[in-house]
Structure formats: structure tokens, C-alpha cells
Amino acid sequence: MEIKNNTSSPIVSVKQIVLSAPWRGEDLRVRVSAPTTGGNLPIIVFSHGSGSSLEGYGPLVDFWAAHGFVVIQPTHLDSRTVNLPKDDPRTPRIWRSRVEDMKLILDQLDFLEAAVPGLSGRLDRSRIATAGHSFGGQTAGNLLGLRVFNPETKKEEDLSDSRIKAGILFATAGQGGDSLTPFAAENMPHLNVSFAHMTTPSLVIVGDQDYVPQKYQLTVRGPEWMTDPYFLSPGAESLLTLFGAEHSLGGIPGYEVKETTDENPEQVALIQRVTWAYLRHALDIDHASWSAIHKTLSESVSPIGRLESK
Template identity: 80%
Template sequence: MKTNVSAPSTIISVKSIALESPERGEDLLVKISAPTTGDNLPIILFAHGNGSSLDGYAPLTDYWASHGFVVIQPTFLDSRTVNLAHDDPRKPRIWRFRVDDMKRILDQLDLIEAAVPGLSGRTDRSRIAAAGHSFGGQTAGNLLGLRVLNPETKKEEDLSDSRIKAGVLFATAGLGGDSLTPFAAEHLPHLNVSFTHLTTRTLVIVGDQDDLPQKYQLTVRGPDWMYDPYLLSPGAESLLTLFGAEHLLGGISGYEVKETTDENPARVALIQRVTSAYLRHALDIEHDSWLAVQKSLSEDVNPIGRIESK
């Protein structure tokens, strides 16, 4: 599939920028990647999946940065690089620490930009998107309007952020309740969510062979569980279904990473183009590339995915 995309730009990446975070027990480490040229650059705040870090997801983040986005990646407390003890008292609230970390980044954009040579004054803070994979999808989803039934208070809390104007959710968990296994209901109560208030413009990406949640005893359902964020969120306006894709969607979590069970460079390339085009559309930068990628995929005689919209 071919689309009209601009040539990639040279990028600069800086890590690890430390944000003081006394309430989380240790500094929040952040990586930022950006094109070396250009002004009014939109921002993508990316939330990694369980156990990953700011070093993950280069196939996505490098592409986005080389195509005109400033990409900010935090390392959350569940990262293997942090290595929290099994009995660490922060563990039950990691889902909430993740959301707080994302908001802390938004609060400290001046400091973050200043840490990257030549970046200050070149971003467009009226155009910020949140994206995330797996557990990171729920994290980003909270900023978009997804609500977690707080395991401690038994109430839904609005953690959305008006600074976020668009989102992309990759392989993100669906409803809780009866959809959860007894194990998940007991040990992962933060999976009890509501999509009713997710009204921010969002693209949902799923693999139609994504059975990883069953492997980890999260849901009694199959891959259809991952469609809930699209079907149940008012703001989820478009869905990219990848044929034959599993939880890592062809290899988005890194180059040649061993956990990829469905390595497929063409699939990753499609995700790169679709997400970049969608975010440029949803952030009202330009709309031609989103129309072009949809047209090209619909006309492909042997497509590897399908885009549909409400």
C-alpha cells in the first residue's frame, strides 16, 4: 500500500530527563524525541505497556518524530527497569501513578522542552495527543475520558485532561465486570472501567488474533474484548483492525524484540502511516493524508487490515 507521505526528517532524542516526583517515591524519567527542524510541532504523549520503559516502542516513536511530532515517553513504576519489590505498597495503585505521571509531564512541558537543545518555543501545545499500548492504552484512555472504578473508593473518577485533544489506543483492554476472569477481578480491579465518558477524538487499533489477555488470565472473552474501547466510547471515531495480528501488532514494542509473536514489518509500517495520518487529521493539521491512507487500504487487493469509522 502506498500513500503520499513526506520524507522523514532527522530527529534528536534526549534521555533521561528527571522530573522530581516525591509522592511517587522516585523521580519520573522521561525521553523526548523531536525533529531537528520545523515549528508549531504537535506533541504525542506515549504510555508504554506493562513492564516496558522509555526505551520501548521505537518503531512508533521514531517514525512519529521523523514525521513532525514531538514524542514524550515516561518510564512508569511497573517498568522492569524500576524493578519494584513484589510487596511494594505502591503496586496496587500503579494504574493511578501512571495517570499522575502523564499529567506531571503536561505540567512540566517548559522544563522538558528546555532539556532538548533547540526545541524550546517550537511546539504547539494546543495540539497534544495521548497514545498507549495495552496497559498504556488504559493510561492514555484516562486522559481521554475513560473512567476506572477506583478499587479503593468504589467510585468512578474523572481523570480526563482538557489539554489532550486526540488519542490512539493500541490493543487496549475492554470492559471489566463479567468480562474478567476470577483472577483479574481479584488482583486487577482497575480493569473495571467505563467508556461512557471517553469523548475525545480517538483511533482504536486491534489485532483480530489478540489472545494475550486470555494467556494472562485477564478476560473470559477472546480478541473481541479489545473492540470494546471502539464500540463503547463516544469519542472513538475510527477503528483499525489488523488481520492476523496478535497483542504486539506485528512488532510495535521494539526492533527485533523477543516478545513479538507475530513479527510483520508490513503491519508495523501500516500502523505507522495510519496513526500519523489520523493524528494529523484529528489535531486539525491537515486531512489529505488521512483520506489517502483510507482510500489506499480500501483499494488494496490483498489488505492486511481494515479501517472503519462511525
């Protein structure tokens, strides 16, 4: 399935940029990837899945940067590279600390822009999107309006950010309550969420064989659990379902990484182009490419995925 996009450009990627964050116990390490040319560049702030880091998601980050976006990736405290002990007092709040990482990046765009040679003056700060995979999808969702029922305060936490204008959620957890396993209900109360206030325009991407890695034991439901962010949130405009894809969605976590159990370069290529077109549409840059995606997917004789919209 061929979906055309604009010509790619060389990119520059700078790591590890350090943002001071004494309240989090250690500074926040960030990677910034950007095309070497062009101005008025829209921004994507990307949240990795549990255990990953700023080193991950090359198939997405490299593509987005080569096609006109500045991509900013933090390393959250749950990363294997941080190696936080399970009994660390920060562990129960990691869901919130992840969102705080993303907000810190938004607060420090001047610093990050200056840290990348040749990037100064080229950012379009009126066009900022967020994206995240798995646990990172919930993190991105918080910025879009998803609310977590905080077990400490017994209230729904509104951590949305008006600077974020669009989002993409990859293989992201659905609602909590009866959908959770007893293990998840006891150990991951942050999975009790409400999508009712997630009003920022967003795209949800799922695999129809995503039963979530068994070791996490999150839900009593099947892959349809991951579609909740689309069906239950007013801002989710479209849902891309990949046929046969598992939690790695064909291989987005990285090049040849062990987490990929369903390697499918064709699906990854589709994700690259669909997300690129969607973000350009949602950020009001170009609408023709998104319209073409709809047409191509609907007319394909043997599609590898299905795109539906509200």
C-alpha cells in the same frame, strides 16, 4: 500496500530527563524525541505497556518524530527497569500513578522543552495527543475520558485532561465485569472501566488474533474484547483491525524485542502511516492524508487490515 506520507527528517532523542516527583517514591524519568527542524510541532505523550520503559516502541516513536511530532515517553513504576517488588504498597495504585506520570509531563512541558537542545520555542501546545499500548492504552484512555471504578473509593474516577485533544489506543483492554477472568477480577480491579465518558477523538487499533499473553489471564472473551474502546466510547472515531496480528501488533513494542510474537514489518509500516495521518487529522493539521488512508484501505485487493469509522 503503499500509503504515502511527507518526507522524514533527522531526529534528536534525549534521555533520561528527570522530573522531580517525591510523592511517587522516586523521580520520573522521561525521554523526548523530536525532529531537528521545523516549528509549531504537535506533541504525543506515549504510555508504554506493562514492564516496558522509555526505551521501548522505537518503530512508532522514531517514525512520529521523523515526521513532525515531538514524542514524550515516561517510564512508569511497573517498568522492569524500576523492578518494583510485587508487595510494594504502591503496586495497587500503579494504574493511577501512570496517569499522574502523564499529567506531570503536561505540567512540566517548559522544563522538558528546555532539556532538549534546539527545541525551545518549537512546540505547539494547542495540539497535544496521547497514545498507549496495552496497559498504556488504559493510561492514555484515562486522559481521554475513560473512567476506572476505583476499588478504594467505590466511585468512577474522572482523570480526563482538557489539554489532550486526541488519542490512539493500541491493543487496549475492554470492559470489565463479566468479561474478566476470576484472576483478573480479583487481582486487577482497575480493569472495571466505563467508556461512556471517553469523548475525546481517538483511534483504536487491534489485532484479530490478540488473545492477550496467556500469563496475564485477563478476559474470558477473545480478541474482540480489545474492540470495546471503539464500540463503547463516543469519542472513538475509527477502528483499525490488523489481520493475523497478536498483542504486539506486528512489532510495535520495539526493534527485535522478545515480546513480539507476530513479527510483520508490513503491518508496522501500515500502523506508522495510519497513526500519523489520523493524528494530523484529529489535531486539525491536515485532513487530506486521512482521507487518502480510507481510500487506500478500502480499495486494496488483499488488505492486511481493515479500517472502519463511525
